């Protein structure tokens with residue numbers, strides 16, 4: 001099976017979040033199942049720098065007013081098709097925003113040209129290459145199914161995957177005329193979205209199947225609280241919506257060989273974690289003693305519940321736990337957490353920034369990790385934590401609810417619990433959740449069981465890659481019969 005994946009980020013070339021981890025890891029997992037993936041991604045400067053041997057494979061004189069060339073490259077086991085359009089993608093800032101964090105004003109142009117190039121590849125613009133199915137990720141790739149649907153060429157079936165429905169790519173109605181879509185696409189059936197242009201909306205309407213990254217999130221986005229305006233569409237298309245949880249790259253996240261750990265440890269024993277615990281405490285200047293040492297590794301945002309964490313810090317410390325925080329994001333939340341660290345020297349510390357090796361060390365050394373998200377399509381942090389014997393304390397939402405088995409009475413009695421679900425989310429629920437975890441840790445045996453359960457949980461891509469493969473095959477078969 002030949003799969004064309006369309007994504008605006010891919011690990012290890014360009015990453016702002018979990019999306020890149022997924023698009024970077026899925027090709028290898030699918031390959032084991034006989035699916036060959038080629039990934040179309042924008043030619044950001046950061047990407048071109050890492051692909052010095054990329055070769056020209058196609059040229060388009062004019063897509064949306066830009067000359068576009070397609071470069072082929074094989075990097076880190078990935079088969080890439082890079083959409084090179086210097087005026088659109090070769091900039092100093094990040095993939096979506098400038099160095100000050102402001103979204104580029106022409107993001108609609110950048111990602112419509114990107115999606116159009118992908119649609120042209122999908123319909124045979126590269127000599128000798130015709131994919132069987134197209135897999136589009138998030139709003140940046142969402143116009144691809146729309147171009148396929150409103151185009152005149154026979155097109156392969158497409159799947160639209162939502163990694164976070166909060167990001168929709170919504171733009172002023174005026175840009176519609178510049179997208180190169182027929183007038184009929186300005187409709188309920190196309191990209192029209194409450195009087196604006198909705199990229200994600202258009203993709204969700206046009207794709208043959210919709211997936212999101214956990215079954216619980218697939219249900220949640222049918223409600224206004226989570227659907228962010230798209231709940232009506234999701235309900236209308238519920239028959240083609242499903243949830244497939246993410247896995248993690250267990251070669252990158254392998255506690256036996258991880259170079260970021262002070263002391264490596266085997267998958268089934270956690271005794272050697274204590275060397276990493278000491279290293280975390282030293283790095284952060286913490287004195288956790290026998291109390292629960294809790295990690296936070298996250299973007300510091302409202303979605304991640306970091307405002308509630310800031311409120312909960314005093315209560316968490318009063319109950320004897322310590323907090324090591326790694327993250328960056330909202331400046332107000334950074335300040336609030338920095339102030340909390342100043343109030344509790346030796347018990348609360350924060351490092352502002354993005355630090356992959358430190359994240360690994362924290363997962364390998366902290367007793368628990370707190371993930372109090374208001375919504376969480378899947379979440380990867382808790383999967384890494386399970387594998388590293390760091391017990392997840394999570395909000396009961398989305399993929400967090402699907403991947404962590406709560407230490408409620410039934411879970412503990414059956415010996416299957418892997419973590420803790422917080423009650424309805426509030427600062428108080430966070431304080432109580434951490435206290436519950438600390439209480440179980442004091443009962444060494446129950447805690448050891450939970451750690452072991454977590455470390456032996458299947459967090460690989462295998463089962464999920466099979467689900468994607470089956471979905472792709474189903475769409476291919478249906479198209480063949482139609």
Ligand code: ADP
Nearest residue numbers: 017018298299327353354355356359379380381
């Ligand atoms: P999201 O994509 O919403 O940010 P996920 O949990 O799905 O959240 O994925 C985020 C990934 O990035 C996880 O692997 C997490 O550990 C990692 N991460 C987040 N913030 C940091 C940070 N400050 N330093 C290192 N890794 C981080």
